Amino acid sequence: MKSELELRGVQQRFHARGVADGYITAVDDVSFSLAASPPQIVSLVGQSGSGKSTIARNVLGLQKPTAGSVLYGGKDIFKLSRAEYDEYRRDVQPVFQDPYAIFNPFYRVDRVLWKALKKFKLADTRAKGLELIEESLRAVRLEPENVLGRYPHQLSGGQRQRIMLARVHMLRPSFIIADEPVSMLDAQVRKHFLDILLDFQTKHGMTTLFITHDLSTVYYLGGEVMVITKGQIVERGPVSTVMHEPSHPYTKLLLDSIPQPDPDQRWTSRIAVDELERVDDANPAADTKPEAPIL
Amino acid sequence: MRILTAVLRTIRNSRRLAAGLIILGVMVLLALFSPVIVNAIGGGKDPIEVAAYEKWLVPGPGHLLGTDQFGRDVFAMVMKALSVSLQIGAIAGIISTVAGVIVAFVAGYKGGWIDGILSTFTGILLVIPTFPLLIALSAYAKNVSLFQVGVMISIFSWPFAAKTIRSQVLSLRTRPYVDLARVSKARDLEIIVTELLPNLLPFIGVGFASSALGAIFGLVGLEVIGLGPGGVVDLGQIIYNAITTGALTLGAWPMFVVPIVLLTLLFAALNMVNIGLEEVYNPRLRGVAGE
Numbered sequence: 061m062k063s064e065l066e067l068r069g070v071q072q073r074f075h076a077r078g079v080a081d082g083y084i085t086a087v088d089d090v091s092f093s094l095a096a097s098p099p100q101i102v103s104l105v106g107q108s109g110s111g112k113s114t115i116a117r118n119v120l121g122l123q124k125p126t127a128g129s130v131l132y133g134g135k136d137i138f139k140l141s142r143a144e145y146d147e148y149r150r151d152v153q154p155v156f157q158d159p160y161a162i163f164n165p166f167y168r169v170d171r172v173l174w175k176a177l178k179k180f181k182l183a184d185t186r187a188k189g190l191e192l193i194e195e196s197l198r199a200v201r202l203e204p205e206n207v208l209g210r211y212p213h214q215l216s217g218g219q220r221q222r223i224m225l226a227r228v229h230m231l232r233p234s235f236i237i238a239d240e241p242v243s244m245l246d247a248q249v250r251k252h253f254l255d256i257l258l259d260f261q262t263k264h265g266m267t268t269l270f271i272t273h274d275l276s277t278v279y280y281l282g283g284e285v286m287v288i289t290k291g292q293i294v295e296r297g298p299v300s301t302v303m304h305e306p307s308h309p310y311t312k313l314l315l316d317s318i319p320q321p322d323p324d325q326r327w328t329s330r331i332a333v334d335e336l337e338r339v340d341d342a343n344p345a346a347d348t349k350p351e352a353p354i355l
Numbered sequence: 356m357r358i359l360t361a362v363l364r365t366i367r368n369s370r371r372l373a374a375g376l377i378i379l380g381v382m383v384l385l386a387l388f389s390p391v392i393v394n395a396i397g398g399g400k401d402p403i404e405v406a407a408y409e410k411w412l413v414p415g416p417g418h419l420l421g422t423d424q425f426g427r428d429v430f431a432m433v434m435k436a437l438s439v440s441l442q443i444g445a446i447a448g449i450i451s452t453v454a455g456v457i458v459a460f461v462a463g464y465k466g467g468w469i470d471g472i473l474s475t476f477t478g479i480l481l482v483i484p485t486f487p488l489l490i491a492l493s494a495y496a497k498n499v500s501l502f503q504v505g506v507m508i509s510i511f512s513w514p515f516a517a518k519t520i521r522s523q524v525l526s527l528r529t530r531p532y533v534d535l536a537r538v539s540k541a542r543d544l545e546i547i548v549t550e551l552l553p554n555l556l557p558f559i560g561v562g563f564a565s566s567a568l569g570a571i572f573g574l575v576g577l578e579v580i581g582l583g584p585g586g587v588v589d590l591g592q593i594i595y596n597a598i599t600t601g602a603l604t605l606g607a608w609p610m611f612v613v614p615i616v617l618l619t620l621l622f623a624a625l626n627m628v629n630i631g632l633e634e635v636y637n638p639r640l641r642g643v644a645g646e
Contacts, residue, residue: 117534120534120538121538122534122537122538146540149538149539149540152538153538154534154535154538156531156534156535157531158531161530161531161532162531162532162535163532164530164532164550164553164554165554166553166554167553172535172539175536175539175541176539179539179540179541180539180540
């Protein structure tokens with residue numbers, strides 16, 4: 061496996077009306093790399109609209125960046141040969157945010173698993189395929205008989221999201237691109253989900269790009285964290301360092317936004333809306349390019 | 356087989372759909388067997404021939420719906436005209452649905468300048484006043500075949516289907532399950548056929564039904580004002596004859612009433628099918644137990 065994913069100066073602009081120059085820049089000159097070995101979890105943290113999900117779409121090859129390139133094994137993912145493309149597809153797999161919309165309501169949930177089996181030629185016979193599916197479902201702590209043959213609307217959000225994990229488990233990619241996978245799950249199911257991700261890291265050596273706006277999940281996962289704001293990565297480092305000694309004002313603001321689980325420490329300070337703007341205005345460093353973080 | 360049971364299940368779940376389909380089915384059967392029925396009425400000779408019987412016979416045992424101004428059996432005429440009307444609906448419905456679906460999927464899924472051109476074109480066709488143009492067209496169309504009339508009418512009815520389906524494609528193609536299919540190495544055509552098309556079946560069904568209805572009623576409209584294309588005898592033609600000869604005053608009421616009742620039933624049936632389809636295909640309205 062050519063196991064490295066690299067973003068080199070990725071920029072993504074979208075046409076938009078009512079903006080001065082006719083487009084908005086969702087991702088602005090982002091560079092970072094992810095290595096498959098040793099397996100790790102890298103979190104990408106930022107507020108809504110900061111460009112996190114766009115980066116996920118770029119990495120997954122669903123959206124061609126306006127400038128810059130996404131490299132897999134040193135090659136641009138939009139210029140891969142057939143064999144390389146097949147390998148890239150197999151090796152970089154997503155878990156999406158919305159456990160409801162990810163399933164086509166027309167089909168039973170088994171279909172996403174069978175489709176993955178067929179497209180990536182994981183099993184030659186139906187019996188073998190079923191065996192793989194059941195094994196993967198058990199790996200994400202789902203009982204096959206409870207989910208197979210059902211329609212998506214008959215399962216809970218947590219079950220559906222774990223079926224997506226079962227799909228990942230079957231494909232064994234080197235990279236999981238998880239775009240806000242737990243934002244629509246409740247607290248207990250969320251921990252469950254994160255544990256499975258950690259499990260995948262240690263047992264199957266999968267590297268996860270974990271995209272979220274929620275610092276508590278980042279803290280739980282550990283590993284590295286990148287902070288993104290306004291389409292630029294402003295900080296990268298081990299979770300403990302970034303959490304305790306944030307260097308960028310935006311990171312500080314983000315950390316201040318976590319409520320303390322202590323009844324005596326009520327959330328008294330208010331963040332004025334314009335403070336978010338001021339952070340950038342007051343700090344010219346935010347406009348300069350962040351150094352390309354190296355792992 | 357699985358599709359068949361699924362279809363049966365859907366029909367069982369919706370009374371509206373079942374009622375609509377039954378009425379429609381009966382009419383289609385009548386239309387299919389119309390040559391047999393017409394033969395039976397004639398008993399060896401053609402009951403629709405001019406002067407086959409005496410003219411203006413009132414409804415009775417020999418002639419269930421009486422005869423018209425040329426002595427033709429009205430019941431036989433109605434059967435034949437029903438079959439013609441349904442055929443027009445089917446031809447125009449199929450042509451405009453196929454054209455609409457193709458245009459809608461190409462425009463909606465590909466987007467960009469292709470969408471721009473196709474949407475502008477459908478938009479232009481949509482704002483053209485159809486009926487006057489149809490009148491003008493049919494003035495030139497003497498002795499046209501059924502199929503030609505169907506094509507003529509569907510030229511103006513496919514944009515409606517295209518427009519509604521395109522907007523659905525636009526909203527569906529950004530769904531996460533389409534992205535998931537793409538990262539599972541599905542090709543564009545495969546995504547369109549297996550991910551998008553099934554979810555659009557109710558819209559396509561509605562598109563078909565409304566273009567079929569539009570075609571049938573468009574032709575009836577032309578015939579009733581006496582401007583229909585020559586050579587095609589549909590239900591509208593019978594209504595036109597009833598109006599121009601004053602059939603109602605002569606006691607030949609079935610000539611006027613029966614075609615109208617049939618058209619109303621057809622309209623109701625197709626609409627019930629439309630509404631029923633929508634009910635059934637909205638997955639939120641499906642039973643929680645699924646089976």
